[in-house]
Amino acid sequence: MIIVMRAHAPEEQIQNVIKHVEDAGFEVHLSRGVERTIIGVKGVSHDALTQPFESLKGVDEVIRVLKPYKLASREFHPDNTQVKVKDVIFGGNTLVIGAGPCSIEGEDMYRDISQAVKASGATLLRGGAFKPRSSPYSFQGMGEEGLKIMRAVGNETGLPIQTEATNPRSLQLVAKYADIIQIGARNMQNYDLLKEAGQTGMPILLKRGMAASTKDLLLSAEYIMSEGNDQVILCERGIRTFETATRNTLDISAIPVLKENTHLPVMVDPSHASGHMQYIQALSLAAIAGGCDGLLIEVHNNPEIAKSDGEQSLLPEQFADLMEQAKKVAAAIGRDI
Amino acid sequence: MIIVMRAHAPEEQIQNVIKHVEDAGFEVHLSRGVERTIIGVKGVSHDALTQPFESLKGVDEVIRVLKPYKLASREFHPDNTQVKVKDVIFGGNTLVIGAGPCSIEGEDMYRDISQAVKASGATLLRGGAFKPRSSPYSFQGMGEEGLKIMRAVGNETGLPIQTEATNPRSLQLVAKYADIIQIGARNMQNYDLLKEAGQTGMPILLKRGMAASTKDLLLSAEYIMSEGNDQVILCERGIRTFETATRNTLDISAIPVLKENTHLPVMVDPSHASGHMQYIQALSLAAIAGGCDGLLIEVHNNPEIAKSDGEQSLLPEQFADLMEQAKKVAAAIGRDI
């Protein structure tokens, strides 16, 4: 940690800061410039990072050199983590393509879509039973009934299923039926949920919040991991910016940024990022070429009557086309699907 | 609702959209321009607002004229709502000034700060017992022990107490001890929590999320209100932008925007918005002049050792100074404190 004093801070303020630093159990390394004094703080561990030295008189800025997350960091764990779910490996050379409708709306519909996306090469089934919706008047999901449908279709197809938990109760239900528990963007900083998700020991897919930096995302992963669960898969799904042509702005740079800073697998969700079906193919191919470990794509066999996200869902035949292209791009960078 | 067709959309697509609109139970009002056809949709209620007409072929844009929230809207409820908690009224002519430390750290400390802020004119006590923190290594609050301290000091001072609930379990505990339940920015779209908060029937202070528009905030209020609870107080506390000089960017315009669109009281939290104690006085006075119904301000008697948010806390004597100024500005616009 580095404490930068204001220009010409009086000696008394400098000494007061030094005293506080030493009282907190750290070692001081002093550097006096012409205008400013800089106080290096040595021996800081992660749990001491948040000491409020900013509030001491004469302090201009406190710079935290140590990354605020540890278990999630590549510095601490240099090799890539692979998360294995049934026969599917996140973070390996083979990309994971998850597909399915936004919401489970019925068993036949879910089976039809799942069989179609499996036939096109999807290796993971997604779908929502508990839906966090902006409006209380929107369809909120089928609940446990939806989970049962997912489980049945997951068993039939042999593909792992992933679905969202939105609170401690739905978490226990989801844990009972699903192979991967999804924590959605709106709950990325629902720390109680993160801790309980960590305690399940199950694979957790953690989506980036709309106002979350990549650092914030890794701090949320740290919450899960600090419960002893390293089965964490990250997912970029767009951040909120001033651009309104897309529902969110897919932060494609998050892929190499995360790959540099963490060992965890990185998925991309182009459906929620763009909000418009016509952009999904371009974003999917871009994400693959950019180095992601897989995609999550919304597919619906009748988007015109979907109960949620119809405007951003692909038809099964559009998904099949996308998969053809995706395989070629993956091969171009030495990976497969 | 207005459906704008793409330029020169073929008649067959237009007829298909009309059919879908009528099948959904709405009335069509057709307007054919030179290049584009516009399909007015009449008879849409709030629960039908989210029909995915965007996904129909030939549709360029769907414009929802009806506001997506109803109970929270001023159109539906023209008069200001006042929320009364003990002797304190939110939304009246008298501003409500809530003050206290970020976290409850001990009983003596909380009593000292509370008595000091009461002496300066605060009429509400704030403080955190369950703290949502970005890092799992940061202090997470005293839990129920903290709530007991708050209740005791609340009783001694006679002031209502407000504290945050972060999940269904802490919600039940908070409901047992507190006078006002706070839903924090990170949980503004934790819809399960909103619904359960609504069910308590208690006054709820709802903070705006960092990536939430004022419309999103009102939709979250609608979640609480649709459970039959109209005791909702809104709170602007800064949104996330590219500017890093402040922790967040206080959206001062949210005050008149919310006042125009809703009947609910609007508080402002300049402490979390700015993140730096030296800006709090300016922002507090600005918020009062801008028409808010009250302020929430972090005060600590020893910010240098605060376990959280020390850098944005005022000393009791700084708070007293602020109150002096605040009373003058309030009087200038015909209100009092």
Next chain:
Amino acid sequence: MIIVMRAHAPEEQIQNVIKHVEDAGFEVHLSRGVERTIIGVKGVSHDALTQPFESLKGVDEVIRVLKPYKLASREFHPDNTQVKVKDVIFGGNTLVIGAGPCSIEGEDMYRDISQAVKASGATLLRGGAFKPRSSPYSFQGMGEEGLKIMRAVGNETGLPIQTEATNPRSLQLVAKYADIIQIGARNMQNYDLLKEAGQTGMPILLKRGMAASTKDLLLSAEYIMSEGNDQVILCERGIRTFETATRNTLDISAIPVLKENTHLPVMVDPSHASGHMQYIQALSLAAIAGGCDGLLIEVHNNPEIAKSDGEQSLLPEQFADLMEQAKKVAAAIGRDI
């Protein structure tokens, strides 16, 4: 154009709006709902789009259906525009890869870099002679001397050269030496410069501003085109968001969004978007897979002593590696380099 009246607006206000619309020479199409009246406005051309009907009493919202740009729009001009500069075609099946240092720092240096990037497959030389820098204390470029160096090296290599003009004077100089005039992000809404650039009749590469939507970018292109110059090439280079891990946030979705809305070629500049050399390869491949028409990449043979943007420049050998990868990804989507 659609004018949405406030709920229950009195008849007198509705009639007043109708009168204003008709006085402005438009035709009215009235639609009365239960709560709101909607006034369709027919016969609006691009130059009448900005009538301030918002300020009429009782008006809630004015929705402009017509896109505000015309010459730049795909509706008006369905086929892709190709911009031909010497042997290079922007907007064809072959991607255009432009490379070179941020600033021209000397003739030998520029020749060495140019020969190296040409050997790796670059078909366009970039470089700055007039540098808009945030700080007045930063290197501001070599001016006309730099242009002469670029011209000489351009002639030797046979590759077209592209460089930035920052005001009407440098525009005239740049027009004298360069093959393509670049308008930088900071000048994207310098409308006088856009008009004068249009008047040169030369190919113009227009970079997106940091706070500009894709719609704003197309409006700026419209400024150039309305001077009779359709040789416009767009360039996405990142927008400003709250994320600080990268210098800007590359809006990868802008590629398909622009391709849908305009016929102009779309380049991507991953160097300015990311600001860090280690992310450039991932972003370059992503942009190609996402459907861009080419890349602009900063290359320096000694980034450690570069006078500007050293931290985001590739070494010639890194650029050569990137080109190998880029060719494979381009081939995967049926294009070449």
Next chain:
Amino acid sequence: MIIVMRAHAPEEQIQNVIKHVEDAGFEVHLSRGVERTIIGVKGVSHDALTQPFESLKGVDEVIRVLKPYKLASREFHPDNTQVKVKDVIFGGNTLVIGAGPCSIEGEDMYRDISQAVKASGATLLRGGAFKPRSSPYSFQGMGEEGLKIMRAVGNETGLPIQTEATNPRSLQLVAKYADIIQIGARNMQNYDLLKEAGQTGMPILLKRGMAASTKDLLLSAEYIMSEGNDQVILCERGIRTFETATRNTLDISAIPVLKENTHLPVMVDPSHASGHMQYIQALSLAAIAGGCDGLLIEVHNNPEIAKSDGEQSLLPEQFADLMEQAKKVAAAIGRDI
């Protein structure tokens, strides 16, 4: 400047960085932690701030302690600067209220509005003769004819006039007629224009760009000041965020942030910030209470037919009401109007 090396960077990389620092003429202060080495760089002046040490191998981060601007900084110039224009002083105890229409549309109209706002207490006349508009099809201003009208009305009323220059040519014209030259938000980083504005020696009102941080704004002020002109007035007018209820988001915190970091006067433009007339009074009073040195407000006597910005203009009688309120709020904080 502080160079933070990556964790466990090899000695050879550390020595290479030290060599580069010393070769650049700076002194090294080394601090070796358990995981990381930190290299303090002493003796850095403003013109050396931009050395690209980021590109050296093993460097994780370069932290620039010195503010990148000097002449504009309060550290360098602790006392407030006052800019005197005729009888008006920016930065004194008396607030400066500038008012007038967005565009000059004719002499009678301008005279009527000017007399009205003067009667209500405005001490500065604003108005546009050269209008930077997003669309080439919008009204672009009356040009020199408009300047002549402003000058005539300025002379009649005795109030100073302020108007925008958009390029070197209009700058010379504006300098001939106006008392204060305005540089608009879209040109805040048009560095050539800033330099030429500096060279006029006239008072310059510099508006903050939509994507500019307060630091960027001060760097742009530094461009003007480094030409020997310290007659610079800053103006906050809203930044671009995801919130669409207002045209921009007024960054009210910019007032105390700028007051802390610079000695220059700070004006606020609530008209462009909000884009809607109904929010202007609240924002104006907030800005005064927040400590600004004055306001710029758009007033039009017939907003319904204004050629630009009608929806955000006040009527003269609304402006008169605002002034009544503004005087009370100013008095409450010990200032006057």
